[in-house]
Structures are given as C-alpha cells and as structure tokens.
Amino acid sequence: MFFNLSQDVAIDLGTANTLVYIRGEGIVLNEPSIVVVDSDTNEVREIGHEALQMHERTHQDIETIWPLRDGVIADFKVAEEMIQGLLRKVKNNWLTSIRSMVVCVPSGITEVEKRAVRDSAEHAGARKVNLVSEPMAAAIGIGLDIQEAVGNMVVDIGGGTTEIAVIALSGIVLDESLRVGGAELDKAIVQYFKRNHNLLIGSRTAERIKCEVGSAIELDTELDLSVKGRDLVSGIPKVRTISSVNVREALHDNLEQISAAVLRTLERTPPELGADVLERGIMMTGGGALLEGIDQMLRDRVELPVYVAEDPLKAVVRGTGEVLENLENYERVLT
C-alpha cells in the first residue's frame, strides 16, 4: 500500500465541531471540539468524541475544555493540542507532514485572533497556512458560484456564532457576525427550565431537547420529550415531560436576534445585489439551520425565499476542502 508522506489538509475549526478534509480523500474526521485535561498536570487525556462522553461527568482531577468560544480560539494551548490530537487520529500515527493547510475563520475575526489560528496550525506541523472566511467557505461548499457578478446571501448558524454575508465577485460585500449560535440556544433552554419549571438540566440534555423537539415556528402537532434533571424544589433527580411549546418560548429571544440581524444585513445590501438575493433566495448552512422551521421563520420575517443547504453541518468543510483542492483558483478568497 502506498502512503503519501506529505498531505494537504483543510480544517473547519468550529466552536462545536472540528472537521478535517484531506486533499484527494475528502472529509476524514468529524469530532466535537472538546478536550479532557488533567487538572494537576494540564496534560490532555482525551480529545473529541471520547472527551464529549465525559463532559459534565468529571471529578476534581479532570476537566473538560471547549478551546474555542464564539468561533475563535479562547484557550490557545488547548486548541493547539486539540488540533494536533485530531490530526494524529486522522494520520493513524503514520509519520506524514502537512504541506499546506487551509483553515476557515469567522468573518469578523481580529488580526490577533487570526494570528492565533495561524500559529496553532503551524505548531500542528503545517508548513503553509491559508485562511478563508466561514461564510465564503459555506457558499463554496454548497456549490454557489462566488466568482460571478451576482449577489448571494449566506446565513451560517454554527455552535458559537451566526455569520451573515452577502458575497459577489469572490469577495464579501458586507457581513455581520453575531455571537449567537447553537450554544446560546442550549443555554437559553437551561435557563428557561430552571426559571419556569424548577428543573436543572445539563447542557448536553439541553442540546438534545433543542435537536429533538426544538422549533422556530408553531408545529402542526406539538411534541413532548421525557428528560432527566434535578428538581430544584425536592433537590433530587427526576424525569419530567417537557413540551415543544415551552422549548420554542425558551429559544424565542435568540432567534429574534438572528432574524433582526438578517433584516439589518438586507437593509444594508446595495440594490442590485439585493435584487439578486430576491431572485436566488437566502441559503442557510451550519448546524443551527437544522432547527425545525428556522427557514420558515426567516421567510416570514424577510419575505424572501430561504433554503436550507443539503447537509448543512458539512457545508463549511466542503468549501474549505474545495479551496484547498483549487488554491490557485481561489487565491482571491483567502483572507
């Protein structure tokens, strides 16, 4: 069997999930961006899926860390070790080096934050690092022709941020990055049940509630879900049935912020590009696009066509991979 000793890699380094694409192979890894660290020695014990299993179940000797917050690196050292560890999983410990790496970053990122991503990628062994903005990668990943003289609008709802951008002629004409994403929705669910139902649930349970019965619009048949949490009155664990009506109420304010940001971006869009968006519609990507009815909610609010991309969780890594495969072609989209 032939092993390539030098590889080109594209990474969607997300707040919630990290996906890795290898040139010529496609997406080879998709794991949560979480690490378990030994509290005494700061040594990394587990990375990705194994670490997520341990989240909110740790004791004093170990802690779980999400090294990215709001789409950017919050814990530099841990982020670096996470990237290295994930790449090691991909390489199956084969001694390969990374020739070129393309990493996507939020569009509103500062120079210092960009530097942190570059440094982490270089320390992970990349000899050449290129950055591409997330909404641009998402647009490429869903097959939009970003080079033509036509406006496309993309709304990417990730774990940490919502990125809204109007793209034309290989550039971002205008964008808005909102620090509201899936994690904020989970937090809102935790708060809601604590405040209104005296029920304390963990963030993983909140995420499950969001994915299974969460919605942005009224459902034809409202849903119930059994969840386990601590009853704050009796102080002991209990099973409770919660309704999708309550979950929607919990999500309302954050979803309102996302719709308002989309409206604001549309209002700032130059008329010719606005006309293109009217004709082509708004494309939604990122895990948040999977929330039931979120496309309908936006459609009602902005009165334009809104579509959820196919496999929205992988749109950004597909686009980042596409840039990696055709670097010369996409030189203008690199930040």
Ligand SMILES: Nc1ncnc2c1ncn2[C@@H]1O[C@H](COP(=O)(O)OP(=O)(O)OP(=O)(O)O)[C@@H](O)[C@H]1O
């Ligand atoms: N069916 C679903 N309904 C609602 N939300 C979902 C669903 N499936 C996944 N999500 C949410 O999508 C988010 C992860 O999306 P994604 O992987 O696109 O984010 P990310 O790239 O890690 O984050 P960011 O782009 O902000 O750095 C999580 O918050 C997750 O809970």
